[in-house]
Amino acid sequence: MSDHRLPKPDRPWMMRTYAGHSTAAKSNELYRGNLAKGQTGLSIAFDLPTQTGYDAGDELARGEVGKVGVPVAHRGDMKVLLDGIPLDQMNTSMTINATAAWLLGLYIVAAEEQGATEDQLQGTTQNDIIKEFLARGTYAFPPAPSMRLIADMVAYTVTNVPKWNPINICSYHLQEAGATPIQEIAYAMSNAIAVLDAVRDRVDESLMPQVFSRISFFVNAGVRFIEEHAKLRAMSILWDELGRERYGVTDDKLRRFRYGVQVNSLGLTEAQPENNVQRIVLETLAVTLGRDARARAIQLPAWNEALGLPRPWDQQWSLRIQQVMAFETDILDYPDIFEGSKVMDGLVAEMLEGSRAEMAVVAEHGGAVEAVPYMKAELVESHRARIRKIETGEMKVVGINDYRETEHSPLTDDSEGGILVVDSAVEAQQTEALVKWRSERDQAAVDAALAEVARVAETPDENIMPSTIAAARAGATTGEWSATLRNAFGEYRAPTGVGEAAGSFAGDEELEGLRDEVDRVSEAIGRRIRILVGKPGLDGHSNGAEQIAVRARDAGMDVVYEGIRLTPSQIAASAVQEGVHVIGLSILSGSHRELIPSVIGALKEAGAGDVPVVVGGIIPDQDVPELTAAGVAAVYTPKDYNLTEIISEIVALVAERNGVAQSA
Amino acid sequence: MTEPRGSALGHRLAERDLTAAPDALNLLESSASADSADRQDLLKATSPAVLGHEPAGHVVGITGPPGAGKSTLISVLVRELRAADRSVAVIAVDPSSKRSGGSLLGDRARIDFDPADKNLLIRSMATGDRLGGLARPTRDAAAALSAAYDVVIVETVGVGQSETEIADIADTVCVVVQPASGDALQFIKSGIMEIPDVLVVTKADLGQIAQRARRDLHAALRSLGATKTSVVAVSSVPPASGISDLIDAVDAHGESVDLVTERAARRRAQALTEFAEEHGRKGMTALGGRRAAVKEVKTLDPTLDVPQMVAELLRRAES
Structure with a gap:
């Protein structure tokens, strides 16, 4: 037997597709279709109200119901969602964080109704709150009680749901927010330390090896796939070290670095979107090529993610990529192909050195929870540097800043522009269904169950899971459970990181010229140009808004950065109170058709109807006329990659609206 | 003939018409020479000479190093003041970039507010090109708004210089420090920092550490003969604590001085x-x-x- 071949090929990784939209019934249909196509695990995408703990009908849920995922309000929804899928056998990944304890509760109850027991359940709750503060924005409670919920879930599952991965430490979203590979490694590892330290206080010391072995990771892989593979090898070395040295885990098997992956979306382009297919394929190599750091579970984005929501056919294409990779190529036939590679060893050594240094910085800040403001500022800065490289051409992106000439793409020719459009009637249906659900349940039982959740929430020594599962069984809703905890824990607004980002100046003549123009217009108006930048709705992906804010400041504007999760009336009140000349709104969740007209309506009502509004985000071309008709002055999408140009147009807009003549 | 804009806005403020505040601030921030007369009219209309008394609003300065927890503290402070039905204006001052002249004003994102609450105003302000300190509009704004609001909070960043500046415009100066940082103690002892009216130690949820910091600061102040300064430990994370003590301390100081x-x-x-x-x-x-x-x-x-x-x-x- 040779040592360059495996005695028999490895089993392929678990194949999933991140999916869900509209309603539980529609999503169930989608899941069954995907499973029939050879998908081997489920990956549930919840809508933003479910992720942030609001029911349909709540003001903050407006426009977001059923958009980027499925709404699940109670055990009835969960039952429909998983109907006909045997939960004693299925391996289900749920992208759920702030409300993870609740959704796990609903899942356990749905399984119970199918006759499956807790110890049979397999799957993962994402449950990583630190990266929500840093990059994704679907947090609900302040850091300390959020960490307690995570620790409670880990402590509960390690004994009651032993095959469950209670947390997926995510470096994925950090890369999406601009993290370098070293930042991705260092922040994820620091995050894991914070979680493990919190759990250590809540379980018996003898359980720590089991706890350690249940922690899995959710990583990203960009198109520089060799470096990305080195990153994963470095992570696996650090994880092993951490288990041995910090947590005293002696069993090698319990120290294995286990990760799932969704490959990079940040690098996917709106222009010439067909090119994204090869990007996705190459990124998949990063997590499959080397056996020593191969993914346990993979889900791939679709080619059209920068355009809007993918359709079933788009997702099928991504699943087929995985299947070709696993079943047609010989990737699974060999031992680790990088063993002894000078290049790989060198890259890994670099990553280890860099990450250890950065982990030490985080530790100096008092650990990952305390270091959130530091890490956030570092990420904003890395993202700024990345965008700058694209603008200057130092980093080439085919179809964006180079090779832009293209034939017409037939892929987007259909009436909807090659994406999925969620029926806007879904929100009203879900709201109505919820009224019906409430009228048919035993209200007294729900009240009692929620009162018990409230009591436990205020008793830090007790585990939140049993009362949560009981409330799920009684028929409470996602919004009710979350409101109970918001009441006990308080609300929180995370740091924005924008204040600390470095300026982009040196040798940037375009920006120099723009600053002169900002000064000129400001002087003519009497006040420095003021812009309000914020995100309406529940979408917490604030990277774009942050970068616009930083560049507007660098162009010389006064920028009121209002952050995420704003209602139309909040934006209107802020615009008036702050006396801004222009408003920049960012939306990536597809709720722009509902939310933007609402903001403009609220502005009119507040007497600020004359303040121009510009919108950026994932806005399909066919929606632009509707937004313009509603009064939007300009719409920017991912293909507008030059931020200075965008700011320059905004300055011109302010000049025009304030009667300032063009410069000579 | 209609009343000129500046005095009209000033009179509305004097009558506690809070809807005049945003426009009044826009005017006070204007550097246009065409607005100069209006600006002066506005300040005149809210001056003691015209009102017949000092404006009734209490101007409270809140300053401290970055990361001390000022925004979160102000968020809960505002909630408590509003619960007591006192109208509040917050002026959050951040530095302008020397290179670009622009600024990133991020405090608003950290402060929870109800858009339907007409008795709360939050306004961000950049220091502008004024060297080392508060912009002229900040002083003017605090003076004018104190005629309309019960409490005017002016928030600035820094330790060492800025609380001297803020002492020039605030009736009561609060300096916010974190328990672990020894800076405040050092600054006070060395005389770099003037002694504040109220010293606020945040993160009281850290328990003993915060209490020890509070005791240390108290002792240091006593040794300097500063017996009037109150030291309050607060926690802004739920369950918030010490906030009403802080309000009491601020109120008590306001009442003790000859405004x-x-x-x-x-x-x-x-x-x-x-x-x-x-x-x-x-x-x-x-x-x-x-x-x-x-x-x-x-x-x-x-x-x-x-x-x-x-x-x-x-x-x-x-x-």
């Missing part, structure tokens, strides 16, 4: 500074030199607002 005399003295000092800036050495010489000018300013009607005082000094210099 009429102190504010007049601050206005006079400011008038002299502005006069010197606008009219230079020549202007000062015309007043008989610096020492004479200091005496001269003390003879001004104490109820005048700053621009009127400057105008009066100019008149005297020219006569």
Whole structure:
């Protein structure tokens, strides 16, 4: 037997597709279709109200119901969602964080109704709150009680749901927010330390090896796939070290670095979107090529993610990529192909050195929870540097800043522009269904169950899971459970990181010229140009808004950065109170058709109807006329990659609206 | 003929019409010479001379190093003040970039507010190109808003210099520090930092650490003979604690000082500074030199607002 071949090929990784939209019934249909196509695990995408703990009908849920995922309000929804899928056998990944304890509760109850027991359940709750503060924005409670919920879930599952991965430490979203590979490694590892330290206080010391072995990771892989593979090898070395040295885990098997992956979306382009297919394929190599750091579970984005929501056919294409990779190529036939590679060893050594240094910085800040403001500022800065490289051409992106000439793409020719459009009637249906659900349940039982959740929430020594599962069984809703905890824990607004980002100046003549123009217009108006930048709705992906804010400041504007999760009336009140000349709104969740007209309506009502509004985000071309008709002055999408140009147009807009003549 | 814009806004503020506040601030921030007369009218209409008394609002300065927890503290402080039905204006000041002249004003994102609450105003302000300190509009805004709001909070960043600046515009100065940082103690001992009226130790949820910090600061202040400064430990994370103690301390300080005399003295000092800036050495010489000018300013009607005082000094210099 040779040592360059495996005695028999490895089993392929678990194949999933991140999916869900509209309603539980529609999503169930989608899941069954995907499973029939050879998908081997489920990956549930919840809508933003479910992720942030609001029911349909709540003001903050407006426009977001059923958009980027499925709404699940109670055990009835969960039952429909998983109907006909045997939960004693299925391996289900749920992208759920702030409300993870609740959704796990609903899942356990749905399984119970199918006759499956807790110890049979397999799957993962994402449950990583630190990266929500840093990059994704679907947090609900302040850091300390959020960490307690995570620790409670880990402590509960390690004994009651032993095959469950209670947390997926995510470096994925950090890369999406601009993290370098070293930042991705260092922040994820620091995050894991914070979680493990919190759990250590809540379980018996003898359980720590089991706890350690249940922690899995959710990583990203960009198109520089060799470096990305080195990153994963470095992570696996650090994880092993951490288990041995910090947590005293002696069993090698319990120290294995286990990760799932969704490959990079940040690098996917709106222009010439067909090119994204090869990007996705190459990124998949990063997590499959080397056996020593191969993914346990993979889900791939679709080619059209920068355009809007993918359709079933788009997702099928991504699943087929995985299947070709696993079943047609010989990737699974060999031992680790990088063993002894000078290049790989060198890259890994670099990553280890860099990450250890950065982990030490985080530790100096008092650990990952305390270091959130530091890490956030570092990420904003890395993202700024990345965008700058694209603008200057130092980093080439085919179809964006180079090779832009293209034939017409037939892929987007259909009436909807090659994406999925969620029926806007879904929100009203879900709201109505919820009224019906409430009228048919035993209200007294729900009240009692929620009162018990409230009591436990205020008793830090007790585990939140049993009362949560009981409330799920009684028929409470996602919004009710979350409101109970918001009441006990308080609300929180995370740091924005924008204040600390470095300026982009040196040798940037375009920006120099723009600053002169900002000064000129400001002087003519009497006040420095003021812009309000914020995100309406529940979408917490604030990277774009942050970068616009930083560049507007660098162009010389006064920028009121209002952050995420704003209602139309909040934006209107802020615009008036702050006396801004222009408003920049960012939306990536597809709720722009509902939310933007609402903001403009609220502005009119507040007497600020004359303040121009510009919108950026994932806005399909066919929606632009509707937004313009509603009064939007300009719409920017991912293909507008030059931020200075965008700011320059905004300055011109302010000049025009304030009667300032063009410069000579 | 309709009333000119500046005095109309000033009168509305004087009548506690809070809807006038955003426009009033826009005007006070304007550097356009065409707005100059309106700006002065606005300040005049909210001055003690016209009101017949000092504006009733309590101007509270809150300052401290970055990361001390000021925004979160202000968020819960505002909630508590509003629960007591006191109207509140928050002016959050952040520095402008020296390179670009622009600024990133991020405090608003950290402060929870109800858009339907008409008795709460949050306004971000950049320091602008003024060297090392608060912008002129900040002083003017605090003065004008104190005629309309019960409490005007001015938040600035920094330790060492900024609380000296804020002492020039606030009736009560609170310095916010984290329990673990020894900076405040060092600054106080070395005299870099003036002794604040209220010293706030945040993160009281850290328990013993915060309590020890509170005791250390208390002892340090006593050893300097600063027995009047209250030291309050607060926690802004739920369950928030110490917030009502802080409000009590701030209120008690406000009641203990002679506002009429102190504010007049601050206005006079400011008038002299502005006069010197606008009219230079020549202007000062015309007043008989610096020492004479200091005496001269003390003879001004104490109820005048700053621009009127400057105008009066100019008149005297020219006569």
